Amino acid sequence: MQVTVLGGGLVGVTTAWYLLDAGHEVTLVDRATELAAEASHANGAMLHASHTEPWNTPRAIGQLLRWIGREDSPLLLRPSEIPRMARWGLGFLRYSQAHHHARNTQVNARLATYSLRLMRELEAQVPLDFTQSHEGILKIFHTPEALETAKADTALMAEVGVRHETLDAAGLVTREPALADIRESLSGGIFYPDDASGDARLFCQRLGQIAVQRGLELRLGETIQQLHCARGRLTEVETDRSRLKADAFVLATGAEAPQLAKQLGIRLPIRPVKGYSATLDVSDLEGAPRLPIIDDGRKVVITRLGDQLRIAGTAEFTGYDTTVRPRRVAAVIRQGLANFPRLAAQIDPAEADQWACLRPMSMDGPPILGESGVPGCYLNTGAGHLGWTFAAGAGRVVADLIDGKTPAIALEGLTLGRYA
Numbered sequence: 483m484q485v486t487v488l489g490g491g492l493v494g495v496t497t498a499w500y501l502l503d504a505g506h507e508v509t510l511v512d513r514a515t516e517l518a519a520e521a522s523h524a525n526g527a528m529l530h531a532s533h534t535e536p537w538n539t540p541r542a543i544g545q546l547l548r549w550i551g552r553e554d555s556p557l558l559l560r561p562s563e564i565p566r567m568a569r570w571g572l573g574f575l576r577y578s579q580a581h582h583h584a585r586n587t588q589v590n591a592r593l594a595t596y597s598l599r600l601m602r603e604l605e606a607q608v609p610l611d612f613t614q615s616h617e618g619i620l621k622i623f624h625t626p627e628a629l630e631t632a633k634a635d636t637a638l639m640a641e642v643g644v645r646h647e648t649l650d651a652a653g654l655v656t657r658e659p660a661l662a663d664i665r666e667s668l669s670g671g672i673f674y675p676d677d678a679s680g681d682a683r684l685f686c687q688r689l690g691q692i693a694v695q696r697g698l699e700l701r702l703g704e705t706i707q708q709l710h711c712a713r714g715r716l717t718e719v720e721t722d723r724s725r726l727k728a729d730a731f732v733l734a735t736g737a738e739a740p741q742l743a744k745q746l747g748i749r750l751p752i753r754p755v756k757g758y759s760a761t762l763d764v765s766d767l768e769g770a771p772r773l774p775i776i777d778d779g780r781k782v783v784i785t786r787l788g789d790q791l792r793i794a795g796t797a798e799f800t801g802y803d804t805t806v807r808p809r810r811v812a813a814v815i816r817q818g819l820a821n822f823p824r825l826a827a828q829i830d831p832a833e834a835d836q837w838a839c840l841r842p843m844s845m846d847g848p849p850i851l852g853e854s855g856v857p858g859c860y861l862n863t864g865a866g867h868l869g870w871t872f873a874a875g876a877g878r879v880v881a882d883l884i885d886g887k888t889p890a891i892a893l894e895g896l897t898l899g900r901y902a
């Protein structure tokens with residue numbers, strides 16, 4: 483079968499990979515001149531089945547409303563964005579109810595554990611150096627209440643296979659000696675041994691390169707403009723340079739998927755949620771952590787990538803604006819380094835590589851995979867804060883569906899049909 487994948491981020495590249503592996507003729511199109519140019523470029527680098535609770539907790543919604551318009555807050559809703567996200571926002575609120583939230587945490591965790599297993603298989607199968615680490619991820623907490631909430635979420639994830647170990651402050655420092663300086667302020671933490679980390683951009687670009695050697699037709703620098711149907715079936719995609727026919731298409735254009743889907747009458751409940759990252763060279767510095775760390779209270783993740791330290795965070799509802807705002811990046815760096823005062827004293831934040839991009843966020847949390855309701859058009863988008871974690875699993879699920887196979891995990895809660 484001839485399949486064209488639209489979008490060359492994590493999700494598009496892994497989907498193309500598994501389609502190729504299943505013996506299909508695959509083309510991948512992206513408007514950028516390299517793979518992973520957008521949300522998959524400099525993300526938090528975490529492969530974390532441990533972080534699968536959707537963001538619409540009642541507490542987060544309260545913070546979002548309290549901090550409207552506050553430039554240095556980790557969650558920022560710009561007043562100008564409110565009218566544009568009314569419908570999505572109502573869904574975001576509705577799905578924050580405890581039973582929805584618990585179910586979606588498990589839907590995400592099920593896909594994430596499957597995905598991390600596939601990542602291990604992929605790494606065993608093809609030579610891929612993306613500064614990966616398989617030493618687990620540590621979540622740290624600064625208040626006993628936050629630790630208790632995380633234990634409850636983790637219990638839900640544990641039911642679908644996420645292993646974990648609860649630690650007191652001393653245990654945290656034993657696992658990660660770089661936390662010694664803030665030991666007194668830590669209430670405890672949770673260690674997730676099966677989580678991993680790695681550079682998403684390197685992964686995409688290297689897997690893409692091997693895919694090309696195996697027959698993938700890669701069309702970069704080509705913008706998809708129009709989707710054409712014949713007798714109700716998507717048969718052709720028009721770009722600024724060509725017209726591409728295929729038996730099936732996969733919509734994997736990240737935060738911009740809703741605009742293209744709209745041409746087919748498909749309404750995708752996805753909004754862009756902006757995030758920032760800063761990447762610092764820590765090769766000659768003392769006190770940098772070795773383990774990836776999630777600091778949920780400060781809303782940042784801190785990941786070692788070889789000689790570099792990546793700090794990522796913030797959720798900004800600001801439409802499709804990707805401007806890098808120095809004040810927001812400075813806040814991310816400050817929050818991340820607050821856990822490592824010795825390291826902070828040696829760092830000049832002005833030297834960080836600064837980046838901002840848009841997470842494609844579904845209104846209930848899980849991604850949207852599989853059939854779109856329009857024959858010939860498959861969906862793989864809406865992964866929100868978990869696109870790197872889900873990439874292999876979501877790619878394989880969609881490739882299996884196109885291939886006519888039953889995916890290895892249940893699709894309940896992962897398809898567009900859940901909103902019906």
Ligand SMILES: Cc1cc2nc3c(=O)[nH]c(=O)nc-3n(C[C@H](O)[C@H](O)[C@H](O)COP(=O)(O)OP(=O)(O)OC[C@H]3O[C@@H](n4cnc5c(N)ncnc54)[C@H](O)[C@@H]3O)c2cc1C
Binds near residue numbers: 529865
């Ligand atoms: C700050 C930040 C930190 C994050 N940290 C983590 C983390 O630690 N762990 C984790 O699991 N996830 C994380 N994420 C989420 C993850 O990065 C995203 O979910 C993931 O990158 C989404 O991948 P994608 O392929 O769907 O989208 P993208 O990577 O954005 O890919 C979409 C592609 O479609 C292309 N495209 C769009 N429109 C068109 C068009 N009309 N024509 C041609 N091409 C088009 C774009 O050029 C782009 O390359 C983070 C995200 C951010 C922003």
